[in-house]
Amino acid sequence: MAEKSPRGLADVVAASTSISDIDGRAGRLSYRGYDIHDIAGRISFEECVHLLQRGTLPTQAELDGLTAELADGRRYGSVATTLLPYVVQSGTPMEALRTLVSSLAIDDPDAADASIEADRRKATRLVAQMPVLVASYEAQRSGRELPEADPELGIAGNFLLQITGERPAPRAAEIFDECLVLHADHTMNASTFTARVIAATLSDMHSAITGAMGALRGPLHGGANEAVMKTLTSIDGDADAVDQFVRDELAAGRKIMGFGHRVYKTEDPRATHLRKMSEELADLTGNRRYYEFSRRMEQVVLDEKGLYPNVDFFAASVYHALGIPTDLFTPVFAISRMSGWTAHVIEQHEDNRLIRPDSDYTGPHDQQWVEISKR
Ligand SMILES: CC(=O)SCCNC(=O)CCNC(=O)[C@H](O)C(C)(C)COP(=O)(O)OP(=O)(O)OC[C@H]1O[C@@H](n2cnc3c(N)ncnc32)[C@H](O)[C@@H]1OP(=O)(O)O
Numbered sequence: 001m002a003e004k005s006p007r008g009l010a011d012v013v014a015a016s017t018s019i020s021d022i023d024g025r026a027g028r029l030s031y032r033g034y035d036i037h038d039i040a041g042r043i044s045f046e047e048c049v050h051l052l053q054r055g056t057l058p059t060q061a062e063l064d065g066l067t068a069e070l071a072d073g074r075r076y077g078s079v080a081t082t083l084l085p086y087v088v089q090s091g092t093p094m095e096a097l098r099t100l101v102s103s104l105a106i107d108d109p110d111a112a113d114a115s116i117e118a119d120r121r122k123a124t125r126l127v128a129q130m131p132v133l134v135a136s137y138e139a140q141r142s143g144r145e146l147p148e149a150d151p152e153l154g155i156a157g158n159f160l161l162q163i164t165g166e167r168p169a170p171r172a173a174e175i176f177d178e179c180l181v182l183h184a185d186h187t188m189n190a191s192t193f194t195a196r197v198i199a200a201t202l203s204d205m206h207s208a209i210t211g212a213m214g215a216l217r218g219p220l221h222g223g224a225n226e227a228v229m230k231t232l233t234s235i236d237g238d239a240d241a242v243d244q245f246v247r248d249e250l251a252a253g254r255k256i257m258g259f260g261h262r263v264y265k266t267e268d269p270r271a272t273h274l275r276k277m278s279e280e281l282a283d284l285t286g287n288r289r290y291y292e293f294s295r296r297m298e299q300v301v302l303d304e305k306g307l308y309p310n311v312d313f314f315a316a317s318v319y320h321a322l323g324i325p326t327d328l329f330t331p332v333f334a335i336s337r338m339s340g341w342t343a344h345v346i347e348q349h350e351d352n353r354l355i356r357p358d359s360d361y362t363g364p365h366d367q368q369w370v371e372i373s374k375r
Pocket residue numbers: 008219220221222224254255256257258259260261262263305307310311312
């Protein structure tokens with residue numbers, strides 16, 4: 001008989017990886033050995049993609065090469081173009097985007113190539129295509145043209161340009177760029193694990209990423225950033241109303257979205273950066289409401305439950321201040337996490353073994369079959 005496993009596989013080591021590492025007690029996160037506090041705000045998302053997918057921080061020449069590849073890879077094919085108006089009409093953005101990402105495989109020039117080199121090319125294209133797909137979704141449902149990408153802007157700036165239709169202020173683009181770096185990878189989180197399980201059957205990159213999209217959208221994972229914003233906007237009155245809201249929710253046995261984490265038992269290091277960005281944007285936009293609400297909420301949840309905000313909590317007020325529609329918050333998470341997911345699929349394929357854990361059977365034993373008419 002298999003041994004009883006910890007619920008939700010807590011503390012189980014499911015893979016070896018050299019991509020990222022967390023010390024949950026100390027509240028530390030590193031990408032390939034670089035502490036997140038040292039790189040956040042100092043490297044662009046493009047440099048981060050190079051670090052995660054290719055293993056090193058790029059030289060200028062390598063960064064120029066990757067930037068050119070990303071610009072080339074941005075255009076998605078005719079299948080996603082054809083599907084776009086249909087998927088926009090029904091379902092949520094994450095459902096639509098999961099379907100669109102899956103469809104990208106059909107037009108991918110390396111669709112039939114399962115080599116690591118092809119994986120790398122697909123990984124770069126997926127990172128380039130994802131923000132354009134999200135912006136195309138927004139343009140399609142708003143009935144406007146997708147603005148042309150500006151070669152002077154990076155992935156972050158172009159996304160804000162294409163979502164809002166306006167060239168972003170330089171500081172807004174920098175802040176969003178840092179958000180993308182902060183969300184890029186996080187060891188064996190649910191969506192990355194999903195991607196690795198799929199990849200480990202020797203299935204293809206797009207299948208693994210489609211599965212990861214499905215895992216990310218749940219409110220216990222990436223879907224929490226949207227839920228946080230809905231919470232913040234649902235509270236009437238001033239910051240004092242936040243205390244009552246939290247107490248009522250906890251008394252009713254409901255979770256407060258954006259708090260708690262399987263691994264961090266202290267402040268999530270990414271929340272430290274996002275809190276600062278939320279305050280800076282509150283001052284820049286002259287609207288401190290959701291920042292103040294967030295600060296009050298983190299204080300009450302800490303006092304009442306001893307829980308800290310996770311990456312999704314302050315991301316909500318940051319994205320809101322950047323003009324991103326609330327239902328695109330989780331797709332924005334996917335834009336960033338695409339870099340980590342794809343790096344993990346490559347790593348899995350480079351040294352593969354089928355991932356097939358055991359289970360702990362809890363059903364009845366030795367049942368006797370009887371004919372249907374006698375049951
Ligand atoms: C990018 C990300 O995925 S970050 C996480 C995003 N998700 C959220 O913000 C959703 C809210 N948070 C949660 O649901 C959880 O904290 C998770 C899913 C992140 C982690 O879950 P787990 O490690 O399985 O912890 P679990 O859900 O078992 O919680 C342990 C205890 O803390 C409580 N708890 C955990 N998070 C919260 C919360 N946000 N609000 C209130 N109580 C909470 C649980 O109710 C549980 O209490 P109990 O032991 O009295 O039953």
